Amino acid sequence: MKGSLRVVMVVSAALACVPLVGASNVMLNFLIVAMLAALVGQGWNILGGYGGQYSFGHAAFFGSGAYVTAILQMHYGVNAWIGFGCGIAAGAIVGGIIGFLVFRSGLKGSYFALVTLAFAEVLRIVASVAPITGAGVGTLIKLDIRLEAFQFQSRAVYYWIILFLVFVSLLIAERLEQTRFGAWLMALRENEDSARALGVDVFAVKMGATVLSAAVTAAGGCFYAQYFLFIDSSIAFGSRVSVEALLAPIVGGTGTVFGALAGALAVRSLGEVAKIVAGDAPGIDLAIYGVVLIAVVAFAPRGIVGLGATLWARLRGSEVGRLAGSGSHG
């Protein structure tokens, strides 16, 4: 129970120490991108992993966060920190709208996946032509290295900020496993009719999870805009974002506290190795991701975390099935 909260604290504290032991800028950049993938993936995991609603369109939330942050700063002179908050709120609102439309119509399973994909694509196309988003050119955030502008000289500061966001997302997942809302969410993932018969307001719980999920993923988008200071329609709303959002938690273990984090580190490391081995062959990392995804689905359906739990159980000589089947222990 309290165990997983302690692990969240320890893991986050350990990761926070990395810049202090003299990691290079290349290493920090790698970790920042990996943490960003973990954050976006954890957003997906709230709805997909705990709620069983597999979205193929989390780019809709990521992009909303990124664009709102950038546009508010560049066109309306809004403070970057406030813009960041507004970006998260915008992602949550977009999540609420999409969730309302999709769940009111009772779409589930592959229909849900396809419709979320379609929403993200519509937003991508709109962003690629609308004047306010810079249309095909994209939106550039002016370089302005000041704390007030949410821009820093040191990569370590960016790293600590994204790590803090990941820490919050881990806490959210940990809370899901310890609260009524989380219990209801997992119940409807397993069986909607049973959940309804036991008093679960399936629509309301799905809506809550979607808004939460969208907000976390949007925070990733806001951070992206602040870190790279440039976004365009395919960076923000492209299907690559949606794929990476689901890749990390599926590889790491869906519906677990640490799945998205473990998966993001594993997938990103593999991507780097692939680049070293294959040189700059374009798209090689995506090809590798595909192979990894197939391997995980085929051989470790509960991901890295599930594999770890199974091995741990075997090591301790207790029943493997007991832990492997319990599903909710990170």
Added chain:
Amino acid sequence: MADPLLKVDHVSQRFGGLLAVNAASFDVAPRSITALIGPNGAGKTTLFAIIAGFQLPSEGRVHFAAEEITGVEPHLLARRGLVRTFQIVQPFATLTVRDNIAVGAHLRHRARRAALDTAEMVARQLGLEKFLDQAAGQLTVSARKRLELARALAAGPRLLLLDEVMAGLNPSEVRDLLPVIRAIRDGGTTILLIEHVMQAVMSLSDWIHVLAEGKIIASGRPEDVVGNEEVIEAYLGEGAARQYGGSRAS
């Protein structure tokens, strides 16, 4: 007799040209075990789905605790105290038995701790305590049936609808479950059950309604219903009552 807890009033259900339930009316008295029996395809499960809010009837009304509930959504009915189980058990397969039952308990308890405590208590009541940390998907049929019952019970219902909880159990498992169900009634929960296992129906029920071809054809105490000619014919075919002399077959 006290006012009925559940009142089904001329409920009909049409599926295209098929009249699955035909103006069925019956009552369930508070603190009773009432059985709804009838041959396969009589419309029992359809009636259950209507009562529990999973299906809107073509015609008729359902009243629960003196309020009309026709068309009220299942989760709202559960909150009012009307909880059903499913004939084909639907456990939350990857969750543990403890977590499964806790979902039911959360209806009355917001706090996780309280829900888990209730889950443990209910599990003990139904003999599931040794499975508490097992995934529900790994249970035997008989344990899954009890889990289905446990989850519903943990939701603290006033009226519990049991859809064939005995089906698939062997006679000794049925015998074990009978006192459990009686204890639930004695604890103040009214029970309406659909059941094919006649041994269970006869021994448990305070009152029986017989449904055939969508209509209630007989109602009464168990000993009255089994001797009823219409009931025998509904089960065994026309002329059967004469052949078997309306005997009080057990």
